[in-house]
Amino acid sequence: MDKFKVVMNLVQKRQTTLGLGLIPLLTAGAEHVFSTFAFKCPCSEWSFLYGTVSLLVPAAALLILGYMLSNKTWKLFTGLCLNKSKLFRFKSMCGCLCVFLQITMTAMVAPVSWIAIALLNGVYFECIITGSNVTHLKSYLCHGRSDSCQTELHKLPCDKTAADRDAILTTIRAQSQVVGWLVIASIMLSSLLLTCVARCHSPVSYLQLKFWKAYSQKESNFFDSYATEHAKKLAERNIKSFFEMRTPESQATPPRYAWEKIS
Amino acid sequence: MDKFKVVMNLVQKRQTTLGLGLIPLLTAGAEHVFSTFAFKCPCSEWSFLYGTVSLLVPAAALLILGYMLSNKTWKLFTGLCLNKSKLFRFKSMCGCLCVFLQITMTAMVAPVSWIAIALLNGVYFECIITGSNVTHLKSYLCHGRSDSCQTELHKLPCDKTAADRDAILTTIRAQSQVVGWLVIASIMLSSLLLTCVARCHSPVSYLQLKFWKAYSQKESNFFDSYATEHAKKLAERNIKSFFEMRTPESQATPPRYAWEKIS
Amino acid sequence: MDKFKVVMNLVQKRQTTLGLGLIPLLTAGAEHVFSTFAFKCPCSEWSFLYGTVSLLVPAAALLILGYMLSNKTWKLFTGLCLNKSKLFRFKSMCGCLCVFLQITMTAMVAPVSWIAIALLNGVYFECIITGSNVTHLKSYLCHGRSDSCQTELHKLPCDKTAADRDAILTTIRAQSQVVGWLVIASIMLSSLLLTCVARCHSPVSYLQLKFWKAYSQKESNFFDSYATEHAKKLAERNIKSFFEMRTPESQATPPRYAWEKIS
Numbered sequence: 001m002d003k004f005k006v007v008m009n010l011v012q013k014r015q016t017t018l019g020l021g022l023i024p025l026l027t028a029g030a031e032h033v034f035s036t037f038a039f040k041c042p043c044s045e046w047s048f049l050y051g052t053v054s055l056l057v058p059a060a061a062l063l064i065l066g067y068m069l070s071n072k073t074w075k076l077f078t079g080l081c082l083n084k085s086k087l088f089r090f091k092s093m094c095g096c097l098c099v100f101l102q103i104t105m106t107a108m109v110a111p112v113s114w115i116a117i118a119l120l121n122g123v124y125f126e127c128i129i130t131g132s133n134v135t136h137l138k139s140y141l142c143h144g145r146s147d148s149c150q151t152e153l154h155k156l157p158c159d160k161t162a163a164d165r166d167a168i169l170t171t172i173r174a175q176s177q178v179v180g181w182l183v184i185a186s187i188m189l190s191s192l193l194l195t196c197v198a199r200c201h202s203p204v205s206y207l208q209l210k211f212w213k214a215y216s217q218k219e220s221n222f223f224d225s226y227a228t229e230h231a232k233k234l235a236e237r238n239i240k241s242f243f244e245m246r247t248p249e250s251q252a253t254p255p256r257y258a259w260e261k262i263s
Numbered sequence: 264m265d266k267f268k269v270v271m272n273l274v275q276k277r278q279t280t281l282g283l284g285l286i287p288l289l290t291a292g293a294e295h296v297f298s299t300f301a302f303k304c305p306c307s308e309w310s311f312l313y314g315t316v317s318l319l320v321p322a323a324a325l326l327i328l329g330y331m332l333s334n335k336t337w338k339l340f341t342g343l344c345l346n347k348s349k350l351f352r353f354k355s356m357c358g359c360l361c362v363f364l365q366i367t368m369t370a371m372v373a374p375v376s377w378i379a380i381a382l383l384n385g386v387y388f389e390c391i392i393t394g395s396n397v398t399h400l401k402s403y404l405c406h407g408r409s410d411s412c413q414t415e416l417h418k419l420p421c422d423k424t425a426a427d428r429d430a431i432l433t434t435i436r437a438q439s440q441v442v443g444w445l446v447i448a449s450i451m452l453s454s455l456l457l458t459c460v461a462r463c464h465s466p467v468s469y470l471q472l473k474f475w476k477a478y479s480q481k482e483s484n485f486f487d488s489y490a491t492e493h494a495k496k497l498a499e500r501n502i503k504s505f506f507e508m509r510t511p512e513s514q515a516t517p518p519r520y521a522w523e524k525i526s
Numbered sequence: 527m528d529k530f531k532v533v534m535n536l537v538q539k540r541q542t543t544l545g546l547g548l549i550p551l552l553t554a555g556a557e558h559v560f561s562t563f564a565f566k567c568p569c570s571e572w573s574f575l576y577g578t579v580s581l582l583v584p585a586a587a588l589l590i591l592g593y594m595l596s597n598k599t600w601k602l603f604t605g606l607c608l609n610k611s612k613l614f615r616f617k618s619m620c621g622c623l624c625v626f627l628q629i630t631m632t633a634m635v636a637p638v639s640w641i642a643i644a645l646l647n648g649v650y651f652e653c654i655i656t657g658s659n660v661t662h663l664k665s666y667l668c669h670g671r672s673d674s675c676q677t678e679l680h681k682l683p684c685d686k687t688a689a690d691r692d693a694i695l696t697t698i699r700a701q702s703q704v705v706g707w708l709v710i711a712s713i714m715l716s717s718l719l720l721t722c723v724a725r726c727h728s729p730v731s732y733l734q735l736k737f738w739k740a741y742s743q744k745e746s747n748f749f750d751s752y753a754t755e756h757a758k759k760l761a762e763r764n765i766k767s768f769f770e771m772r773t774p775e776s777q778a779t780p781p782r783y784a785w786e787k788i789s
Contacts (some may be wrong), residue, residue: 017332120301167307170421174305174313181320188327200339200344207486209341215494222502230506280595383564430570433684437568437576444583447737451590462600471750472604478757485765493769 010198020106024113027062034058039123043158047131055124059111066107073103098198105191112187119180122173123157129172130154141168287376290325294380297321302386307420310394318387318434322374336366361461368454375450382443385436387422392435393417404431405502532787546632550639552587557643565649565761573657579649585637599629615760624724645706648682648699650718656680656700667694685712 016187042082043048067073076099118124129137142149145164156165202209288459290417305313339362381387391513392400394417419428465472537544568576588763593599602625644650657680668675671690682691729737 160324170305171307173310178316181316185320192327202342206338206341211490218495219498221500226502243322336784433568434570437572446580448583453591462603465605469604470603474753481757482761485761489765
């Protein structure tokens with residue numbers, strides 16, 4: 001039982017890391033299901049558009065979902081428009097950008113996983129390349145093959161009996177995987193560098209940062225519980241005074257300027 | 264139950280060793296899955312690039328992941344840039360390099376496993392070698408074989424009916440395994456020598472080192488629990504004073520210079 | 527339950543012996559997996575190098591691993607370089623060599639098992655012998671057979687239809703097993719003799735040696751628990767004094783020369 005607690009503690013400590021590690025796995029599963037059951041290259045002039053949309057739009061949807069599910073986004077945007085003075089001060093704008101970059105980095109995990117896994121899979125890229133109308137690309141792929149190759153290129157993913165089918169498709173898949181690995185490596189490298197630079201310019205030391213993180217989490221927890229408690233009291237007082245038709249007892253609620261200050 | 268505790272104790276003691284032993288196993292599993300399901304040599308002029316990227320880029324990604332998941336990296340980098348005097352003193356720079364080397368050694372476990380297992384497997388190396396354009400290599404592999412061998416070499420991994428296919432491919436796989444074993448042996452030897460030299464120049468004796476390791480682990484544990492406790496108190500005080508609209512009672516928090524000193 | 531305790535007790539007493547007995551079994555399993563799935567003789571001029579590397583380099587890697595996992599290695603090496611006087615005294619140098627020999631004997635268990643099991647298996651030896659360029663060996667193996675035997679010898683392990691294949695290969699396997707048994711016997715004999723000589727020159731009697739072994743194990747256990755306890759106290763004191771911003775109470779820790787003396 002004691003050992004179980006240790007494990008739970010470890011899981012709780014590494015929550016963020018585990019959560020961020022779970023997202024790519026879930027995305028990979030979703031991508032696998034989608035590419036197996038739903039994706040089917042039309043092998044016509046729609047191939048390019050279909051492939052591009054299937055590759056990029058789910059990623060965009062995941063990015064938007066990431067923004068919507070992040071508390072930080074709403075903390076940042078709420079009341080920003082009415083607070084013109086705050087918006088146009090240089091320092092706070094810089095801070096806003098920093099926070100926005102942080103949110104973006106977290107929200108990018110799922111869409112980048114989607115694109116990378118889709119590229120490693122290769123079927124989307126296959127459909128995009130064979131359906132594209134760039135003559136240069138076509139002549140490169142059909143270099144040294146039969147004359148009908150260029151005109152029949154967009155039919156390749158469906159036509160299982162075409163000449164040189166395997167040769168062309170495996171080349172396209174190889175390109176797709178190369179692009180996928182490069183995407184993964186470059187995203188990871190840039191996020192490592194960004195975090196390094198951010199940490200490097202941090203005015204506080206490592207342990208103090210750790211303490212402030214613990215503090216802000218606790219503060220958020222306590223705020224939730226105290227706010228619920230306070231709201232409950234206030235609501236009960238108001239409803240009670242309505243049914244008993246008495247003027248409500250005065251109960252102190254912090255004024256608006258105090259709320260603005262703590263946000 | 265008592266014996267179970269002994270086993271758990273042993274596991275906890277040897278945590279680092281077991282963890283480092285688990286990483287190669289996980290990497291081997293991932294490598295096996297990838298080489299079985301996703302890797303497919305294109306057998307064209309893309310073979311060389313594809314094989315190289317599939318061999319090296321995942322290793323680079325694993326290295327970056329290793330750096331990102333290491334606490335020591337962030338402990339080293341946090342606030343380093345603002346602390347110019349710290350950076351340019353010779354002694355602390357040397358210490359930084361030492362710590363960085365330590366982190367690198369731990370982070371290298373996964374990528375080296377990936378490369379070594381991929382080389383022992385042989386399919387990546389096969390693809391790289393048959394796709395390379397080095398005439399010297401080609402003439403060496405085709406020494407004493409048919410004339411078409413050199414021009415058809417890059418098609419070997421796909422074309423199952425080619426003459427001399429088995430003879431050439433098994434030779435390439437043998438070379439791959441030889442290179443893989445040499446990589447493993449040289450990495451292990453160099454890490455043994457590095458650790459030996461580092462330990463040899465350690466100013467403290469073995470038992471004292473053991474004591475300091477135990478101390479630093481305990482200190483880190485205590486810091487976590489005390490910091491959480493302190494953060495909890497501070498947060499509760501602040502939130503309470505906000506809802507009750509009173510000025511918060513003063514609660515002592517260590518000043519910044521103290522934090523810098525202990526980091 | 528009582529019988530179970532007796533068994534557990536026996537296991538605990540014979541821990542070292544059982545551990546040393548488990549290593550060859552694990553090595554044998556690893557060797558079996560490797561020779562079945564990864565080892566494939568190339569049957570070309572690479573055969574000799576491939577076989578030799580596959581036989582010896584894993585053994586070297588296991589030897590290095592054995593050194594790295596041994597506590598005694600680090601106890602011996604820690605701080606050795608800074609302690610020149612210790613290094614150049616004849617007696618302590620002799621002692622160092624003795625300890626190193628002891629560590630080597632323990633670390634040799636896994637690599638010797640690997641080589642012995644690989645030789646008993648025979649496929650590595652087959653590959654090495656048929657790929658070697660020694661004419662004397664070739665003429666011996668082909669004595670009284672067809673003329674093409676010598677030139678085609680390196681193709682034997684792959685070519686299943688060659689004449690005299692079975693006769694030559696079983697001979698080579700028999701030689702391999704003979705060499706394997708001789709390796710096992712000679713290693714066991716030499717380790718027996720070494721231990722005999724070492725014990726023979728021991729200044730203390732058998733029972734006293736047994737007592738000292740028990741003593742040193744208990745000492746090590748007590749050191750671990752007391753050091754952990756001391757580290758815990760020290761860490762708690764320091765962290766507490768940091769958060770309460772008081773100067774820490776003085777707590778006695780043994781000075782460095784005391785640590786050196788007990789190591």
